[in-house]
Amino acid sequence: MIELPLLFLIPSIIAAVLVGFVCSTMGTFVVRLNLSSIGYAMSHAAFAGAAFGLMISTDSTITALFFAFGTALIIGPLAEKARLQSNIIIGFLFSIMIALAFIFLNYSPGEAAKGSALRILWGSLFSVNYNDLLILLFLSFLILAFVVVFYKELLSVMFNRKLAESSGVNTRLFFFAVLFFTGFAVSLSLKLVGGLLVFALIINPTSSAYQFFYDFKKIMIFSPIIGT
Amino acid sequence: MLQDIIDLRCIETIYEGEKTPVIYDINLKIKPSEFVAIIGPNGAGKTTLLETINGLLDYISGEGFVFRKEIKKNKSEIRKEIGYLVQNFEIDTLAPFLCKDIVMSGRTGKIGTFRFTTKKDWDKIWYSMGLVGMIDFANRPIGKLSGGEFQKILLARALAQQPRLLLLDEPFSNLDYASKIQIETLLNRIHEKYKITIVMVSHDLNFVPVGCNRIIVMDKGRIIMDDKKEKILHSNNINEIFKNGGRK
Numbered sequence: 448m449i450e451l452p453l454l455f456l457i458p459s460i461i462a463a464v465l466v467g468f469v470c471s472t473m474g475t476f477v478v479r480l481n482l483s484s485i486g487y488a489m490s491h492a493a494f495a496g497a498a499f500g501l502m503i504s505t506d507s508t509i510t511a512l513f514f515a516f517g518t519a520l521i522i523g524p525l526a527e528k529a530r531l532q533s534n535i536i537i538g539f540l541f542s543i544m545i546a547l548a549f550i551f552l553n554y555s556p557g558e559a560a561k562g563s564a565l566r567i568l569w570g571s572l573f574s575v576n577y578n579d580l581l582i583l584l585f586l587s588f589l590i591l592a593f594v595v596v597f598y599k600e601l602l603s604v605m606f607n608r609k610l611a612e613s614s615g616v617n618t619r620l621f622f623f624a625v626l627f628f629t630g631f632a633v634s635l636s637l638k639l640v641g642g643l644l645v646f647a648l649i650i651n652p653t654s655s656a657y658q659f660f661y662d663f664k665k666i667m668i669f670s671p672i673i674g675t
Numbered sequence: 676m677l678q679d680i681i682d683l684r685c686i687e688t689i690y691e692g693e694k695t696p697v698i699y700d701i702n703l704k705i706k707p708s709e710f711v712a713i714i715g716p717n718g719a720g721k722t723t724l725l726e727t728i729n730g731l732l733d734y735i736s737g738e739g740f741v742f743r744k745e746i747k748k749n750k751s752e753i754r755k756e757i758g759y760l761v762q763n764f765e766i767d768t769l770a771p772f773l774c775k776d777i778v779m780s781g782r783t784g785k786i787g788t789f790r791f792t793t794k795k796d797w798d799k800i801w802y803s804m805g806l807v808g809m810i811d812f813a814n815r816p817i818g819k820l821s822g823g824e825f826q827k828i829l830l831a832r833a834l835a836q837q838p839r840l841l842l843l844d845e846p847f848s849n850l851d852y853a854s855k856i857q858i859e860t861l862l863n864r865i866h867e868k869y870k871i872t873i874v875m876v877s878h879d880l881n882f883v884p885v886g887c888n889r890i891i892v893m894d895k896g897r898i899i900m901d902d903k904k905e906k907i908l909h910s911n912n913i914n915e916i917f918k919n920g921g922r923k
């Protein structure tokens with residue numbers, strides 16, 4: 448068996464902990480809003496982005512991030528405009544993205560390059576670099592600040608949007624912010640844990656926390672602890 | 676002379692995608708401390724009227740003022756002063772929220788963004804829970820309550836806001852007789868003690884609280900009668916409207 452030096456493993460361990468934290472924190476909202484399929488949509492948007500990067504011969508990681516990020520931005524407004532549930536829009540975007548991915552792959556030069564687009568679905572913790580860690584740390588801080596500062600608004604929106612709106616909360620803004628941060632968390636996690644595992648990181652810790660607590664605050668605390 | 680707390684002039688509200696307005700030709704003035712019941716058969720437009728008053732639905736013509744502020748332009752500002760009780764709110768038995776947090780969520784808009792809930796806010800929350808007799812339920816999960824208990828928590832939520840105006844949409848729906856009496860007594864007490872303006876929607880003529888002094892009758896999207904409680908309840912027209920299920 449190959450023994451890896453500890454110094455080589457530390458960045459990967461820190462990255463894993465941070466990815467666990469951001470995904471499971473946002474998972475608390477995703478589970479409550481019944482948006483569990485958001486992980487699939489994001490990972491396939493990133494897959495389409497990576498394929499697009501290959502087609503135009505540019506860095507596929509960056510284009511993957513752009514696609515996932517763009518998807519996160521449009522889910523909320525699109526659901527509102529189409530007067531459909533966000534989950535339906537997520538399903539719709541998922542099919543669009545997978546179709547786009549195969550169209551882009553078809554026009555990509557070289558068979559070997561296509562493998563790197565598929566890599567986005569699996570990810571690799573060992574591919575983490577200093578910049579990735581910094582961005583993840585920044586996102587963790589941002590999400591933590593978002594939850595702490597706007598806890599009362601988030602609790603109100605998570606209980607019932609209409610009631611929250613009737614008491615003067617800008618529910619639209621907070622709903623979109625939750626979708627946006629979830630998209631942000633998923634797109635940054637893709638390179639490290641892959642599109643398939645990111646789904647588990649969002650759903651599993653919160654689902655476990657739901658088994659033990661009836662208090663949203665406790666779920667908000669224990670879900671990230673389980674996730675990390 | 677007291678300024679009107681609600682002033683609607685020729686209001687017309689239409690749902691997105693619909694062609695005919697749900698309510699039309701609505702002229703309504705309500706003064707501070709009034710306790711008004713809006714009654715009418717199902718589909719008369721009572722809920723739409725309430726949601727137009729607190730700006731959840733936009734009117735397409737006419738002018739609407741609440742606390743002398745134009746509704747459309749000051750939606751979130753006026754909502755902070757309005758306690759709203761929604762109709763037929765379904766309890767999600769798996770909802771992971773404690774009763775005290777739900778009551779607290781009523782004050783969210785009032786406290787304001789970028790501000791944390793202070794001890795003073797919690798005092799108001801405990802007080803409103805005490806007022807509806809639900810203080811012992813503070814740490815109970817919301818999903819485990821009965822219909823009547825849940826309705827009281829929602830009422831406490833609206834009261835925690837310390838509203839100048841209470842909009843109650845069918846506060847007696849889904850309640851057994853004992854709970855109806857309890858809520859009715861509570862509303863009378865709140866109105867008598869705090870002089871809050873209350874506008875209550877109901878389709879049940881038998882449950883118009885004692886404290887209510889004015890009744891507005893709606894049918895097919897417009898106000899057809901607006902008078903003192905006694906006059907309306909003894910009118911012949913009212914029996915006709917309710918007998919025929921709102922179809923004259």
